[in-house]
Amino acid sequence: MQKLWQHLFNEDTGLGIALTTLFYNSSYQNTYKFVKRTERWTIEQIQRYQWEQLTSLLTHAYEHVPYYRTLFKTQGITPKDIKLLEDFQHLPILGKETIQEHTNEFKATNYPMYAFEETNTGGSTGFALRFSIEKGVWFAKHLAYLKILLEQAGCNVMDKSVQLIGREKTWEYRPFSRTLVLSSYQMTDLNLPRYIKKIRRLQPHYIIGYPSAITMLASSTKQDTMKLERLKAIFCFGETIYDWQREFLETYFSCRVHGQYGHREQCVFAGTCEKSNAYHIFPDYGFVELIDRNGYPITKEGQSGEIVATGFHTGIFPFIRYKTGDIATWSMHPCECGRNYPLLKSIEGRVQDFMVSRTSRLVPLMGVLQLISKSSAHMKEYQLYQEQEGELILNIVKKDGFSKDDARQIKDNIHKRLGDEFSVSLSYTNHIPRTSRGKYQFFVQKLPIKYIV
Numbered sequence: 001m002q003k004l005w006q007h008l009f010n011e012d013t014g015l016g017i018a019l020t021t022l023f024y025n026s027s028y029q030n031t032y033k034f035v036k037r038t039e040r041w042t043i044e045q046i047q048r049y050q051w052e053q054l055t056s057l058l059t060h061a062y063e064h065v066p067y068y069r070t071l072f073k074t075q076g077i078t079p080k081d082i083k084l085l086e087d088f089q090h091l092p093i094l095g096k097e098t099i100q101e102h103t104n105e106f107k108a109t110n111y112p113m114y115a116f117e118e119t120n121t122g123g124s125t126g127f128a129l130r131f132s133i134e135k136g137v138w139f140a141k142h143l144a145y146l147k148i149l150l151e152q153a154g155c156n157v158m159d160k161s162v163q164l165i166g167r168e169k170t171w172e173y174r175p176f177s178r179t180l181v182l183s184s185y186q187m188t189d190l191n192l193p194r195y196i197k198k199i200r201r202l203q204p205h206y207i208i209g210y211p212s213a214i215t216m217l218a219s220s221t222k223q224d225t226m227k228l229e230r231l232k233a234i235f236c237f238g239e240t241i242y243d244w245q246r247e248f249l250e251t252y253f254s255c256r257v258h259g260q261y262g263h264r265e266q267c268v269f270a271g272t273c274e275k276s277n278a279y280h281i282f283p284d285y286g287f288v289e290l291i292d293r294n295g296y297p298i299t300k301e302g303q304s305g306e307i308v309a310t311g312f313h314t315g316i317f318p319f320i321r322y323k324t325g326d327i328a329t330w331s332m333h334p335c336e337c338g339r340n341y342p343l344l345k346s347i348e349g350r351v352q353d354f355m356v357s358r359t360s361r362l363v364p365l366m367g368v369l370q371l372i373s374k375s376s377a378h379m380k381e382y383q384l385y386q387e388q389e390g391e392l393i394l395n396i397v398k399k400d401g402f403s404k405d406d407a408r409q410i411k412d413n414i415h416k417r418l419g420d421e422f423s424v425s426l427s428y429t430n431h432i433p434r435t436s437r438g439k440y441q442f443f444v445q446k447l448p449i450k451y452i453v
């Protein structure tokens with residue numbers, strides 16, 4: 001997901017200008033108009049539309065995409081045999097490894113050569129996936145959805161903004177798009193007060209970035225709030241937003257924290273609306289399923305599953321039932337905003353965010369980080385690390401006053417929560433390194449995790 005944003009923000013022109021340039025781009029215009037025209041559709045209208053999209057995608061894949069043609073033949077079926085959603089859900093789930101092995105066979109043969117643009121995902125999970133996108137078109141369409149999410153938060157594309165993202169350059173002001181870009185790599189004790197000063201001077205309408213980076217920026221001021229008169233929203237992407245981060249940031253900045261969720265593979269895009277923190281999945285962007293560990297679709301609220309998605313805008317390189325590696329739960333309550341979009345109650349993190357116990361059980365990280373935070377007020381930063389089943393290492397950057405009592409309290413609390421299936425050892429360091437995209441990782445899982453068995 002971060003790669004997508006990285007691309008958007010690395011455009012020399014900046015987001016606002018890119019949008020202005022796109023004003024006359026038909027893909028952008030048509031997508032935007034279509035979403036606005038259909039946002040009050042009933043559930044039945046959405047389902048009917050999605051089914052039409054799915055079946056036409058399957059026919060296209062069968063006719064023009066060698067990988068899927070072979071797949072259908074192996075299964076002894078044609079798209080005509082897929083009459084119900086259950087039939088569709090019997091198609092195999094697509095993993096990154098399969099795409100990597102058959103990259104060329106995923107390319108649709110009815111697109112001209114010049115339409116193909118090679119790209120790849122970030123590889124923060126240790127796997128950089130190479131695939132093709134439709135040159136010019138994917139970017140334009142995606143920006144249309146992005147504009148809608150900005151508008152839902154009361155912002156617009158030419159508003160002044162601060163972007164806190166993984167970039168080498170410490171800071172840069174882009175006058176045309178009225179954007180101050182700050183690097184999440186360079187958030188040192190020396191730079192943080194400078195960042196704050198620059199933000200105050202700009203008086204942004206919104207701030208966008210990784211939740212961990214925005215939280216770190218806010219915490220560095222040692223004040224409970226920051227008054228930015230024009231600030232309307234904080235947008236977070238690229239990482240799970242923990243409840244404590246949302247609460248902290250909303251109090252600190254006195255505005256709402258909005259979440260956005262998507263990937264460069266373009267199978268799913270979702271965001272929070274005017275009324276709730278549930279992620280509203282754009283139904284015309286792709287079809288989303290939550291799949292449990294045994295490979296069955298989840299239809300009820302409360303049960304976690306892996307997000308498996310089929311993109312409607314990626315005919316050039318179709319992703320059908322693609323395993324995203326992210327875990328989420330459904331919300332079955334209609335949202336007050338009146339849109340009947342499928343809703344994700346929470347995105348709980350990546351498959352790699354599970355801890356593995358001594359008995360090879362997957363244990364969700366949720367709650368454990370908060371517990372560690374609460375266990376000591378004398379940690380500047382920390383990072384949980386696992387490379388052996390049942391063994392956790394907690395790397396800590398100490399603050400003044402960190403004592404043996406802090407260490408004991410942390411270990412006791414973790415033991416109380418996780419029991420004997422885990423042992424934890426503490427290790428002290430001066431610095432927690434950031435990822436290659438400049439993100440702060442609270443948990444590093446070195447064991448390979450397979451969620452759907």
Ligand SMILES: [Zn+2]
Nearest residue numbers: 273275335337
């Ligand atoms: Zn809503």
